[in-house]
Amino acid sequence: MACTAAESDFNGDGLRDTAIADPDATVGGKALAGTVTVVYGGDAGVVQLHQDLAEVPGAAEAEARFGKALAHADLNGDGCADLVVGAPYKDVGTARDSGAVYVVHGAPGGLGTGSASLAYDQTGVTASEGPEAGDLFGYALTGGTTSTSQPFLAIGAPGEDVGSIMDAGSVHYLSGKSLANVVVTQASTGVWDNPEAGDRFGAALASTDRYFAVGAPGEAIGTEVFSGAVLVFSPSLNTSGVPDPVFGFAQSATAGSDTSAEAYDRFGTSLAMVATRAGTETTPLGAQLAVGIPGEDIGSITDAGAVGLYRVNPDKTLVTVEALVHQDLAGVEGDAAAGDFFGQQVALVNTAPTAVASGSTVKFAVGVPGKESAAGAEHLDKGGVQIFPAQADVGTSDEWIDPGWGIPGVPEHQMFAGSSLAGTPQALLVGVVNPAGSTPGAVYAFDWSVAGGGAPARTFVPGEGGIPAGGTAFGSVIR
Template sequence: MSRIRPRAALTGALLAAGVVSGVLTGAPAQAVSGSSAVPTTYSFTAQITVGDHDRGCSAVLVDPEWLLTAAGCFADSAGAPVPAGAPKTRTSVVVGPSELSQSFLMDTRRQIVELVPRADRDVVLARMSRPVTKVAPIALATSAPAPGEELKFAGYGRTASEWAPLDLHTGTYTVGSADATTAAVTGKAGTAACAGDAGGPVFRETGGKSTLVALSSRSYQGGCFGTDPAETRTDGLVSRVDDLAGWVSATAGTPRITDFNCDGVEDIAIADPKASVGGNDGAGAVRIVYGGGKGTTSVNQDLDWVPGGAEANDWFGEAIDTVDYNEDGCTDLVVGTPSEDLDKATDAGMVDVLYGAPDGIGTGSLKNTHFEQGSGTAAMAGSTPETGDRLGQAVAAGTTAAGEPFVVFGAPGEAIGSVAKAGMAFYAHDNTTVGITQDSTGVPGAVEAGDGFGAVIAADANNIAIGAPNEAIGDDAAAGNVAVFSHKLNSEKRPTPLFGLDQGLDTVSGGAEAGDQFGKALALVPYRPSGAAAATDSILVVGSPGEDLDIDGVNKTDAGNAISFRVTAAGSFSQLNEYDSGTATDDVAGTAEAGDRFGQTLAAVNTAPRAVSSAATMKFAVGAPGEAVGTAAKAGAITTFSLLGSPGAADRWIEAGTSNIPGPAAADQQLGSSIHYTGTKLYVGMPYGPTAYGALHALPMANVTAGGTNAAVTTYQPGQGGIPASGGRFGYSAR
C-alpha cells in the first residue's frame, strides 16, 4: 500500500494491512519499526493472516474466544464496510507469544470464523474457531487516552529493516488529542506503526498491569521498511476501545445463533418428519428459513448431496440439532433419521451432519458427514445395522468448554449381545466415534432388555446426559434412569461417567415407580455459580411425564413432573427443585391433572453464559401436551420457570390464545409437544394443528417471562413466507 503523506490522507486512509506479493512465501508483513519485545511479553498480541498470506494484521486477545482488531483488515477496499458473519476469505490467527515457536503455534493457531464490526470506528470483534487457554486476555481500560500520556503499542508488522518479521515488536506513542472514537498519536523516539500493525494493541501500563486503550489504525509509517526515506513522520491515529467493554462483554457472552449461511443473521431449521417427498408419505424434510429475508430451502433425502433416498416413513428430521462441526463459522445441521431402512434392516436409522456455507446449507465443497452403522470408522464401522436399532432417535450437538465440536446420538433399539433393545449411544468428535452402553466402564445401570438407553440425550459444554426412560428400577418397569458424563475422555477414549440418577436414590425426590419414565425428557445448560470464574457447572432437568401425583388426596395418573439438579465441575450432583402443576391453591400456575404428562418435553437456556448466573438468565420451560384446557382434551400447555429460586416465584402459564400464540385452544393440539429456547426466543411448535400442516411460533422472551408484556410473535407455517404449502408435522422440532 502507498505511504501516507498529507494530513488529510492520514485521517482518511487506513494503516496498511500488509498486502503481500504472491512471490513471498514467508509470513505477511507485520510490526512496528521499534524494538523487539521480550519473549512472552505482551502475549495477548496476535498475528492475523488473511488468505494465503494475502494480507496481514495484528490483533489483541480480549476474551478466550474473541480478538479485537482493525475492521479495515477485512475490508475489500479502504473505508469499505465490513459485513458481519464469517470472513469472506479464510483467515488464520496465532495468539502470542513474541517468539512464534512451532510448539506454541500448534496450541494457539486458530481460524477466525465470525466478525462483529463497529459502525462508528475502525474496530471489529473476531471470534476464533476455538478458545485460547494458554494466553491471558487483556482487560480493557476504563479511562480515555489523555493528551501527553504515553502508551505502549505492539504488533507483528514491518520493522525498519524487515518486511515480514516473525517476532513481536513494540514502541511507544505520545497522545496528542482524542475525540469520541479516535486519538491522535506520535511515535516516540522514531518508532511508528507500520504496514501490518493495523489492529495491534495500544495499552496503558500501570503497576506492571496492561490495560487496552486503543488499536493501531493509521500512520504515516515513517522509518518503516519500504517507506520513502524522505517520509520521517511517525504520527498516526488509533481507534479507541476504552469505552467498548460493555459491547465486548455483551457480544462474547451472547449465546451462539443458528446461522447456516454465516452472514451474522439468525436462521431457523424447522423439522417436518412426516412431510411427503416425491410422493413418499412420511419421508420427512427440514425447512430452512434464512434470516434477513434471504429466502427458504427444503432439505430432504431426494437431494443428491443428502445421503439416502426419500422413502415412505423414513421420518428424516425426527431429531435435529445444530453445531459448527467443521469450525468454519457456518452452522451445520444434524439430522436423525431413525426409521431409515438399511438393506433388510428395518428402522436401522442413520445420522447426518449437513454443512452450512456462505451461499446456504449444502452449497459448499463439504456437503455432509454421514453416520451409519457398519460404515465409516471406529465405533460406527465396528457396529452392525439391525432391525429396530433406531439410530438417530435422539441427537445432541454443541462444543465443549475447550471449543471442540461434538455430536451425540442414540440407538435405543440396539441389542447388546443377546439383550434386545438395551440401547446404545455414540459420541462423535475429531473425526472419530466411540460407542457407550451400560456395559461400558463406569456407566451406571445394567444392560437389560428394553431399557432404551440412548432414547433421550442432552448435552452442554460441560456434560452429557443420556436417558433410559424404560429402565426398570428394581421390579418397577419403565421407572427410568439417567447417566451423566463429562466430556473428558477416560482411558477407553469415552466420555467419563460421573453418576447415575433414578428415583430409587435417597438423593432424588419421589420414588421409583412403574411407568414414571424418569428421563423421558432432558435439558442441560451451563451454570456459573457466584464466585466461579466461568460456567464450569451445569444444571440438569429430568422430566418424568408418567409420574403419578397425589393432589389434595386424589391420585392423578401420569400428571407428570420434572426435577432439577446442579452438576458441579468436580462431577458431583445435588437436587435443586421439583416442578409440577401442583394444586389450585399453590403459587405455581395450573393444576396437576391425570394425563397432563407434564415433563414430556423440556427446554432450557442460559441467556448470559459468561456472567454469574441469576434467576433472570437461567430460563426453563416444561411442556404438558396432555393438558386439557376447559373441555378441550389434550389441548396442551407450557409453563415457564427460572432454574434458580422457588418454582412459583417466576412462572408463567402459556396455552393457545395466550402470549400471542394464535388460539383458541382446541382438542388434540398438544401444545408443548415441541419447545426450544434460544438466547432471545422460545420456539413453540404446533405440529398437530390447528393449521392443516402444522406451524411454529417464535415467542420473544417477554412473552414467556413472568410479568413480561406480550410482543409480536413470528409465525412460520407452510404456504407462507416461501415455505411449501405441504407437510404433515411441520414444527415437530426446531433449532
C-alpha cells in the same frame, strides 16, 4: 465471506438460523419420508431439505421420518454450523427401522453449498454390531464444541441390543477433527448401572461444552419398570477410549415419598442442559439440567407429569435444585390433571452465560401436550407450555401460554401444544403440530420474558414468509 461461528448459524452471517422438521411429510409420493425447513436469520431466505435433493445423501424413503431428531454443531471447523438430521426409521439393507443420520454442512452460500454432506448408518465409521432392525439410530442427537475446542456429535440408538439384551440402547460418540466414533453403552467401563432389556439408553440427549447427558427412560429401578434414569458424561475420552462417565442417577429406590421411583414414570424422557455459573463471576462453569418425567403420578393423579431440576457443579457433583416441579406445587399456576404429561418436552436457556446464574437469567419451559381446557373435557389434549425460573421456589414467577392464550387461534381437540420446544437466549420456540385451521403445523417464537397469554414475537407457518406450503406435521421438532 468467511463464517463467523455463531451458534446455529448455517450461512455464516453471524445470525442464528432456525431449523423446523416435519418428519411426517410426504416426499415424492412417499408418506412419512420427512422434510426439514431452515429459516435463515435476518430474512436471508428459506431452504427445505429432504432426501430427494442432491445435497442430502440417499433417497427419500417411506416411513424413514427424516427430521425426527435435529442438532447443530460446527463439525468440520469452518466456523459455520452444520445441520445434523436423524432419520431413525430408515431401513438399512434388510434391517427395518435401523436408522441413519445425515450431516449437511453449513457454508457462506447456505446449507449444502460447501463441503459434501455425510451419512452415517452403523456401517463404515459408525459400525458397531452393524445395523439391526429396530435400532433407531438417530432417534436423539446432540452436538457442539468442547471446552477444549474439539467438535463432537452424540447419536442415540435406544433400540440397540447390547449382546443378547434387547433394546438396552447405545450412544455413538463422534469427536475430534476426524469425528472418530466410539460406542457407549451401560456395559462400558465405569458407566453407571448395567444394561437391561428395555432401558432405551440414548432415547434423549443434551449437552454443553463440558458435559453431555443421556436419558434411559426405560431403566428399571428395583422392580419398578420404565421408571427411568439419566447418565452424565464428560466429552473427553478416558483411558478406556470412551467419554468419561461422571455419574448416573434416578429417583429414589425407597418407596413412599414424592420422589420415589415408580413404574412408568419415564424419568429422562426429555432433557435440556445449559452452561451456568454459580457463586461468583470467577467460579468455573457448571451446568443446569432439566429432566422430563411425563409419567410421574402426582398423588393419585395418573401421568400428570413433572420435571426434575438439577445443577452439575464444576467438581462433577450433582445438586438437586427442585426434585419435582409440577402443577400442584404451591404458587404454580394451574392444576395437575391425569394425562397432562407435563415434562414430555423441556427447554432450558441461559440468557447471560458469563454472569452468575439467577432465576431471571436461567429459565426453563415445560411442554404439557395432554392438558385439557380449564372447563374440563371441552378441548381434549389442547396442550400448553409453562415457563419457570430455573431456581428453587419455581412458582414465584411462572407463566402459562396455550392455544387461545398467547398461542394464536382458538383451542381445539388434540392440538398437543408443547409437544415440541426449543430455546435460544433470544426466544422460546413452541411447536403446535395440529393448530386451528387447515395449516399443517406452526412454530411460534416467544420472548422468554413473555407474560402469561402474551403474543408471539414471530410465527413460522407453511405457505408464509417463504416457507413452502404443505406438509403434515410441521414443527414436530425444532432447533
